Amino acid sequence: MNSTILSILLGIGGMLGWGIYDFLGGVFSKQIGSFKALFWSQLAGLMSILLLTAILSKGLNIPMQTVGLSLLAAIVYSAGYLFFFKGFEKGNVSIIAATMNLWAVFTMFFAFAFMGQRLTIIQTLGVFMIISGAMLASIDWTSLKNQTLQLSLGVREAIFGAFFFGVFWNISEIISEEIGWLLATFLVKVGIVIFLLIFSLITRQGIGLKSSPFMTNIAILLMGVIEVAAVTLVNYGLTIGDAILITPIASALSIVTITLAVIFLKDKISKLQGIGILMAIFGIIATAF
Numbered sequence: 001m002n003s004t005i006l007s008i009l010l011g012i013g014g015m016l017g018w019g020i021y022d023f024l025g026g027v028f029s030k031q032i033g034s035f036k037a038l039f040w041s042q043l044a045g046l047m048s049i050l051l052l053t054a055i056l057s058k059g060l061n062i063p064m065q066t067v068g069l070s071l072l073a074a075i076v077y078s079a080g081y082l083f084f085f086k087g088f089e090k091g092n093v094s095i096i097a098a099t100m101n102l103w104a105v106f107t108m109f110f111a112f113a114f115m116g117q118r119l120t121i122i123q124t125l126g127v128f129m130i131i132s133g134a135m136l137a138s139i140d141w142t143s144l145k146n147q148t149l150q151l152s153l154g155v156r157e158a159i160f161g162a163f164f165f166g167v168f169w170n171i172s173e174i175i176s177e178e179i180g181w182l183l184a185t186f187l188v189k190v191g192i193v194i195f196l197l198i199f200s201l202i203t204r205q206g207i208g209l210k211s212s213p214f215m216t217n218i219a220i221l222l223m224g225v226i227e228v229a230a231v232t233l234v235n236y237g238l239t240i241g242d243a244i245l246i247t248p249i250a251s252a253l254s255i256v257t258i259t260l261a262v263i264f265l266k267d268k269i270s271k272l273q274g275i276g277i278l279m280a281i282f283g284i285i286a287t288a289f
Contacts (some may be wrong), residue, residue: 003240010237011249017230019256022100024223025085026093026261032212034085035205037220039196042081044224046189052232053186066178067187073171074191078199080164083157091154093261094269094277097254098137099158101280104251104287105130106166115170126286129279136276137269181235185228248285255281 021041028037080103087096105127111117119127138155175184200207209217230250237246258277261267269277 006240007237007246008249010233011246014230014234014237014246014250015253016256017226017233018250018253019260021223021227021230022084022088022097022253022257023093023260023264024219024226025081026088026096026257027265028216028220028223029085029089031216032209032220034082034089035196035200036207036209036212037223038078038081038085039193039200039207040209040217040220041223041227042078042189042192042196044221045228046193046224048225048228049182049186049189049231052228053182056182057186060183062179062183062187066175069171069175070184070187071191071195073168073175074188075195076164076168076171077188078192078195080161080168082199083161083164087154087157087161089154090157091152092267092269093265094258094267095137095152095273096154096158097257097261098273098277098280099134099155100162100165101130101254101284102134102159102162103165103169104284106163107169108166108287110166110170120289122289123287126283126289129283129286131283133276133278133280133283137273137280138276139273176235181239185231185235189228248287248289251284251287252281254284 025034025037025041031037084096084100087099108117108119108123108127112119138151138158172184172188175187178184179187199205209220234246234250254277258267262269
């Protein structure tokens with residue numbers, strides 16, 4: 001199998017994995033609460049990546065500076081998903097998923113401002129499409145009938161989540177360059193679970209699943225495995241395939257999330273919101289070139 005076909009397949013694998021994780025996150029955030037859904041799925045993800053690290057890693061020689069960066073990345077990542085899942089808990093899954101596409105804009109902004117990276121003309125166009133699309137998708141257009149203009153429920157939380165994800169991916173790039181994608185993923189997962197445990201104690205968030213149906217608990221744990229599988233496929237692909245193909249395909253994960261939400265949750269979106277969702281998705285693809 002040549003590298004082009006393999007890159008496409010691995011990119012699709014990442015897109016499907018992350019898209020399904022976000023969709024299930026939206027479903028279970030409404031059923032059992034955003035914090036429980038996030039904590040248990042991330043714990044399951046940690047167990048999965050722990051097993052993978054034990055099999056593939058050749059050692060844990062990690063500089064203390066990198067450990068510190070990993071903890072910072074874990075806090076930022078946790079904050080991103082706490083806001084993201086809270087948005088899911090409040091609002092329409094399709095609209096929240098489309099708004100979260102702003103993470104690509106924040107990622108590129110921080111890379112531009114602090115890491116000296118620059119955009120191509122096509123990437124600049126992609127950023128404009130993402131911002132415009134997210135604006136169209138996030139506005140409750142029915143409110144215009146009442147001569148008001150307001151954001152749809154959960155959009156404010158999704159914007160905060162996108163901001164934190166933008167910070168995270170820049171930190172994650174530094175860590176991965178230092179110790180490789182496998183150890184970087186493992187360290188961040190450890191930090192996420194520790195942070196969420198501390199957060200639950202401080203805020204007195206309940207994490208018990210005793211009152212939840214057995215199949216719901218199984219599905220939440222499966223979420224974490226799916227997310228780690230997506231990370232593994234994409235990062236493996238970046239080491240052997242073509243990043244210019246893998247990255248845009250995988251980052252179009254909201255296509256999967258929105259499609260599943262429309263099919264299974266019967267999410268209702270206006271024509272303008274639908275145009276905005278498509279614009280944001282194509283904008284993400286454009287930022288890879």
